[in-house]
Amino acid sequence: MTVPHYSDLWRGIALAAPDRPAIVTRDDRLTWAEFAQESGAFARHLTEVTGLRPQEAVALLLYNRPEHLTVMWGCLAVGVAPVAINYRYRASEVRALLIDSDARVLVVPTSLGAIAAEAAEGLDIELVTVDDGGDELPGATRYADIVAAGGELPASAPPGADLRLYTGGTTGAPKAVVWDLDTLLAARRQSTWGLIGVTPPESLEDAVAIAVDPSTPRVTTLPLSPLLHGTAQSTTMGTLALGGTIALLPRPSLDVDAAYRLAMDVKATRLIVAGDAVALPLVEVAEREAGLPHVDSILSSGMRFSDDVKRRLHALGDLQIVDLLAASEGGPFAFGITRHADDLPARFVLTPDAVLLNDDLEEITIEPGALGLLAYRGILPRGYYRDPEKTAQTFREIRGHRYVIPGDWARARGDGTIELLGRLAAVVNTGGEKVFPAEVEEVLLAHPDVDDAVVFGLPDRRFGEVVSAMIAPAGGAEVDVPALLAFVDERLAGYKKPRHVFVRPSLERSPTGKVVLEKVKADATAELERRAAHGAAAVGSAR
Template sequence: MSAPHYSDLWQGIARAVPDRPAVITADGTTSWSRLHAEASALARHLRDDLGLGLGDAAATILYNRPEYLAFTWACLSIGVAPVAVNYRYRAGEVRALLVDSDCRVLVAPTSLGGVASEAADGLGTALVSVDDGGDEIPGAIAYRDLVARGGRMPATAPRGAELRLYTGGTTGAPKAVVWEVDTLLVARRQSTWGMIGVEPPETLSEAVSIAVSDDRRRVVTLPLSPLLHGTAQSTTTGTLAIGGTIVLHARPRMDMDEAYRLIREHGATRLIVAGDVLALPLAEAAERGDGLPGVDSIVSSGMRFSDDVKRRLHALGDLTIVDMFASSEGGPYAFGTTRSAADLPARLVLTPDAVLLDEDLREITIEPGALGLVGYRGILPRGYYGDPAKTAETFLAIRGHRYVVPGDWARARGDGTIELLGRLSAVVNTGGEKVFPAEVEAALLAHPDVDDAVVFGLPDPRFGEIVSAAVAPTPGAEIDVSRLLSFVDDRLAGYKKPRLVMVRASLERSGAGKVDLPRLKAEAAREREAATA
């Protein structure tokens, strides 16, 4: 198929059904024409006032607000790479990503004005402020003023633009995965049109016709996970591509009872979660209410999603749960789809472009018991922004094909399904957020009372894993754990802060500098159990 461009498709929808709701929050409804007008005004500012164009980048630390979607549309319409930065980051973390991605603009809510100002200080980064009740950001132009001035976006978006999607990955500092915008709707054709049971369109006019048709139930998507996460981002933009409506819980902190009210009041048909960390409180809220009768699908990726929680959700409505195994670098590698509790336990089915590779990186036959590394050779991103060495390490050219190999081992069952065995890395996946131990260890070791530290993950029924640490004091010092955690909290996002800290006189490193990590994990698990008891 030829590849419709998101911006061109959305413009066609806005012209055809201008009054259709595009975004709904507790504060009101934004029509397609209004969303188009706001995106056009911001596009004009980025292009005409600030001189941004093809190859440049702009960042946002907005949470799930309508302006986030207008920002994305504005960037795509003029060929600027949109960069979503975690709004939970501290100023130093935001600044590092602004530098890493060469962003020239930062769009921020006024509630995060201090973070935005400190992050952009001295970089020459232009600021745009979105009023959410905080004080105006010094030196920033107000989003509402830009919208009042109006503007027009190009009738046709330029080709060759990028999307830079940050991932924690397995190598420490977050890296921006560079996707070609021209191929995105091809790569996402199954999650866009396949999810509504129609053949992917061959032309832009066909795509617009599908989106504005009233022949099928309109998709209304509520992302419970942040839009900066790949699955929420792709599913939300895909919903807009088929003319659907986005309902947003437009608050920086999740209130599941409020989210459930939005689901019921606005008839959400599709929910996006991050495994048990969101699905469990969703199930609890729906059990207190009247279930999920209007929801027909729940989508999750990148996080533990237990069969027990899926069973509770299936009992609340006639819905399909799609549990994807994917990464920012490629995929989906496999789907675990259940249409009722009878389909449990969920089985991961490899997608047509996914393969298993042996230790010599040769594709192996998917026969019962076959053991290999999961790889993907479908449409892939260009690589990591500004890091050719890491790109070459992750995106492998093997015998005429380009693969991405995330490092997960799996065993084939012989029926097209696989059993994931885990990743040979130390990355802690907590609540859908990836935490690199070395970054947390560096923050711990910056405290004058800490002489040694090691960080690891412990299994957790809700969050998948929790960040845990073992520390040893400098000679003559005593470690006050609460003060140490406060010290870390000033430097790192809250989800990176250890939830369990063990203090030891020594970590008993070997002559090679290694710690006995299995022993420390076992001790930590016992301490946690004792504290819980």
């Protein structure tokens, strides 16, 4: 197979179907021809004005605006690495990533101009501003002027370029995963063509033909999670590879009502969510409105996506829910696909390139009950940008194969599906017994009075650590903690039952569904100290 390059494929689609809508918002619309023209103008500016060379970097401090996509394409077309930075970061955090990524250009909306200016102070970086109503930044280059100056996309993108995707930094400073653009589209062939039931193409010409073929399903994707995240980015790029349309809500925070109206107006066929954090408010809006009549697929990855929310989504229309198990560093490891409520509970099916490894890092047979480290040996990134040590730790050369091993443990069910158990670093070692938090969380979440839960270890004099849980009640319910623990006791071994339970109105998950575990543990420890001071029991009660 001759692997197409994203930029070359998009250029072929723009030439073959110039009047198709490529990007739509409530107030604007770019055809594929206009998409190519804007991207070409930015590509010309990078090479002829700024003087960037292949493998240098442009940072994007942008929310889900059309410019996020035009800037990215302009970068890919000339071999410059696009680097998306979280627009919620403070100036010091932005500055750290500008330095880490060696960025030469920073593209930013005028509303974030002050943060950009502070972050770039003293650095040799060109600031490019996109007008979103904020004050213009003195000395910055206006994106509108770049577009007005015009320019053309090159006939083909240079080889050897990369795309850098920053991880979230939950275990330390964020690191950029470096993906080779010469093979990236091949790595995503299943999530691009496979999801719509089309055989992946063998050449660039075949890929263009599939995209413009009237019989190919027309995909209109609305990413409800930020484009800087891997799932939204890859699915958006995949939609464009199919000649589809991207619908965007260009706001720095999610307005679910506005997103629903946009989905209805543009007849969005695919939604990208971040588990329950986005899907739950969406389903609540859709239930009181007109459902999701045009949506045929909903995608999420790496976040808690409960069966209850999936069941409610399935009740709204004939749609497929794809829960991906993937990482910035590689995958997908497994798909949890449901087509109707009868398919629930969702089970993750391993992909052909995913394996389980034992403690000696040997591949094991996927027999019922087999426990191992989840690994992937398909097309992989080059590693982490400028971090050979971390690259060597995560991307392992073992007996002639290169694997990515993020650190997740899984148990095989024997039917091709797995039960994800979580990171070894998160395992609670209580009296020599290992407890995987995900296993306990699943049982807690099965109780009707529990809306959210996180399980972790707390220090214990006798056992080293004890299993602990912080939960949020469902719908304001009064949680009977002893009854909840009895519920757990019926389903799990005694040593897996939480010794301490803490009840909070909310776990204060981030917009992407993450919990700050350090904060949770500090909160729990403080409550234990208060209980000890008042002679309270070890087990918490609702409050």
